[in-house]
Amino acid sequence: MSNLIIEPEELAAQLGREALLVVDLSTPQNYRGGHIPGAIHLPFQALLAGTPPAPGKLPSAERLTQVFRAIGLKPGHHVIACDDEGGGWAGRFLWTLEVIGHKNYSYLNGGMHAWRSAGLPLSTEDVAPTPSEIDISIDPAPSMDAEEIQRHLHDDNFLVWDARSPREYSGEQVAAMKAGHIPGAINCEWTQLMDPQRDLRIRTDAREFLAKLGIDDQHRIVTHCQSHHRSGFTWLVGKSLGFDIRAYPGSWSEWGNLPDTPVER
Template sequence: MYTTLISAADLAAHIDDPHWVVVDCRHDLMNLAAGRDGYAIGHLPGAVFGDIETALSGPKHGPDGVFRGRHPLPEKDALVETLRGWGVNDDSQVVAYDAHGGMFAARLWWLLRWLGHEGVAVLDGGMAAWQAQGQPLSTAAAARPHGAITVRAPFVPTVTVRDVMDNLEQGERTVIDARAADRFRGENETIDPVGGHIPGAKNRFFKDNLQADGRFKDAAALRSEFAPLIDDPKAAIMQCGSGVTACHNLLALEVAGLPGAALYPGSWSEWVADGSRPVATGPA
């Protein structure tokens, strides 16, 4: 069972295994059709397409009409139906991949762990690693038998915006922001019209988890780099712009042997939707 990362070579050895489900999670926040278009041009053989905006996110507004962020968590029942449609069972090995260093694939990895599914991994190095091995691509749409995955006890915790607000006074937990430094400082109005960060947060850009070739750094390197930021992962909260790339830091922590940090799903997009919530700018 693979529970964090899988190499292209190991995936290639199982690409035709009916118990394995491969999911293409390619996406572009500035061009929402890019992922599906890329899938149509060529994807890993047998892979299904997992749309970040629809399949892997829920409605932006809750039943009460309150904005929940740009990529809120889907309802668990809806997510289960999506996964069953992809052929996922309780004993399936799921592999998520993208072309962005795991930026989007990590979201599916985290969501499955949220459902209590252990057998899920991210293709280390993504599409580039697969093609560097000389492995083929396909344009055929995947046709899989319906699956029967069920919801079990989650492996991962979450926090609400109320929890994060309360932590401003309590100071018991460390908030780590996965956005790029310019966004964290409040200097990128194109992506974040209201720029800055949650007061007291620290910055760990998700790309810092990667080597130059797009694969994850090893466990020892990740532990060393997270050490100045986190004393106890169980007292850490991961966030980003909308709860997607924060999952990359959560995956990196898992690779480093530092499990237990929580995801703030609404992240910055939910935080700044209420002007009464405090905002800090500049470096951490």
């Protein structure tokens, strides 16, 4: 895997470095119960516009500027993201860094599950970041919108990776006006890329597992779920494998509620 993925012991050896910024997207209870020393807590809600029908869309550049200033992000930081759920919110956060052009980042493989399992130090102290003056702008390249996806649906080298559950994909579970999936989309639920035997780290055979489903580096890929939370992790996995992968933040909450979007069941 690329240096996008960092193991707990590697991170432990780097703690205290001035250029390191560890961001924990765990629940508040789990953060208070013990976090990586020096890690800043960021509630996942800060990454979402929160407006229906597509709450998973990006907040405005102004709001994102406030968020990244508040956590003290500086251009020189190497950012490490972790969470307590196997990588969804951490992946969403790293994708957001990609969107604002901050490319120096890594994912703590397995997140807090792996850190705790390794018996590494935990702190219960609140960390108050020193705010920064960073200026950001939005790069649309890591994203696709519904219109662009529709334009590419019939391209041979284009692929939609649906990270939702099989029941959402099939249309049995309805979470929008329309149920089903984007035509031709391949379903691989996000949790299938986590290894429960290795503290929810990314499975070591991820490339082979995805290739059997038809998801590989021969395609231009866009991934989505309901609100670009679960697909934060599938984006991260694809990125770590060197795939040409983007995300659709509108996700099914938008696609399934638009009047003119095609749907398969």
